[in-house]
Amino acid sequence: MFDVLAFDADDTLWANEHLYIMKRERFIELLRPYADPDLIGKTLDETEITNLRYYGYGIKSFALSMVETAVSLTAGRVSGEAIQAILQFGKEMREHPVQLFAGVTAVLAEVGQTHTLMLITKGDLFEQESKIARSGIADCFRHIEVVSEKNAETYDSLLHNYGIAPSRFLMVGNSLRSDILPVVEIGGTAVYIPYATTWAHEHVSSHTDTTGYFELEQINQLPSLLKRLT
Ligand SMILES: [Mg+2]
Numbered sequence: 001m002f003d004v005l006a007f008d009a010d011d012t013l014w015a016n017e018h019l020y021i022m023k024r025e026r027f028i029e030l031l032r033p034y035a036d037p038d039l040i041g042k043t044l045d046e047t048e049i050t051n052l053r054y055y056g057y058g059i060k061s062f063a064l065s066m067v068e069t070a071v072s073l074t075a076g077r078v079s080g081e082a083i084q085a086i087l088q089f090g091k092e093m094r095e096h097p098v099q100l101f102a103g104v105t106a107v108l109a110e111v112g113q114t115h116t117l118m119l120i121t122k123g124d125l126f127e128q129e130s131k132i133a134r135s136g137i138a139d140c141f142r143h144i145e146v147v148s149e150k151n152a153e154t155y156d157s158l159l160h161n162y163g164i165a166p167s168r169f170l171m172v173g174n175s176l177r178s179d180i181l182p183v184v185e186i187g188g189t190a191v192y193i194p195y196a197t198t199w200a201h202e203h204v205s206s207h208t209d210t211t212g213y214f215e216l217e218q219i220n221q222l223p224s225l226l227k228r229l230t
Contacts (some may be wrong), residue, residue: 001230002189004164005111007141008173009128009151011195014100014135014218020062021091028068030082032061035073044069056148058124062088074129092129098135108140110223118143120158120171122150122178150178152185161187172222184212193219 010016028040035043048065050140055061068085070078108117119141121128128146143162147154159169166187173179173192180190190213214225 001168002226003116003168004118004162004170005115005226006093006118006120006169006171007108008171008179009119009132009135012101012172012179012193013104013137014098014131015195017195019093023062023066023093026089027069027086030085031070031073031078034078040073043073047072056124057122058127059068059090059093059096060124060127063087066090083197094130098131100135100137101219103218105137105140107219107222108119108137109144111226113138113172116143116227117141118145118162120145120147120150120155122147122189150175150182152182155182156186159188172219180213185226189213191216191222191225 007013024041024044026046029038033042040058044065047069048062051061051065055064061085066089067083070082070086111117117140119138121132121144123146125146132144138144144156147158155171158164159166169183169188171179171183171188171190173190174195176192180192183190192213192215193224194215216222216225
């Protein structure tokens with residue numbers, strides 16, 4: 001039924017969002033002498049979303065947003081040491097090992113026997129390429145695409161470039177906004193595997209229509225779903 005199975009990477013194949021949550025907590029601790037913790041968290045979230053249009057996604061963007069939030073919440077009084085600590089948060093995130101979710105390697109090996117596998121991830125090219133290389137699973141994929149945004153136009157143009165009919169394309173991911181809804185919109189099929197935490201920007205408000213996609217609890221269930229669909 002499907003020729004190409006495409007996978008999102010962050011929080012679909014490996015854990016990612018928890019790194020941001022951990023450093024967000026450290027950042028709140030760092031700025032606690034200057035502002036209310038809730039205000040710090042809220043300001044950082046808003047700054048990150050505003051800054052997407054300047055810096056795109058990823059750790060560098062997150063680090064710049066932390067610096068900007070620190071400067072603004074302290075009215076410019078934040079110390080050089082604190083800025084240095086913030087920059088160090090970013091470097092630690094960058095060097096954190098890529099931790100695959102349980103079963104990922106086996107699932108890719110199994111479904112790769114019958115389908116062409118593709119990796120479609122969004123974010124900073126340098127950062128995503130490094131994670132893919134360190135993941136140890138790059139060889140499982142025939143095609144790897146790092147894109148700056150995942151919307152219907154992105155998927156449309158990828159499928160066009162590879163000569164894939166939407167009806168033969170299935171996308172697996174943890175984000176309704178980036179991996180599921182745009183694929184359904186262009187006539188493809190999607191498998192939604194929610195992750196424990198989802199970044200505020202990826203939330204889709206009051207989404208109730210589940211037409212056109214399947215939902216699984218974990219990636220280990222993918223092979224049996226594919227068998228049911230064929
Ligand atoms: Mg993801």
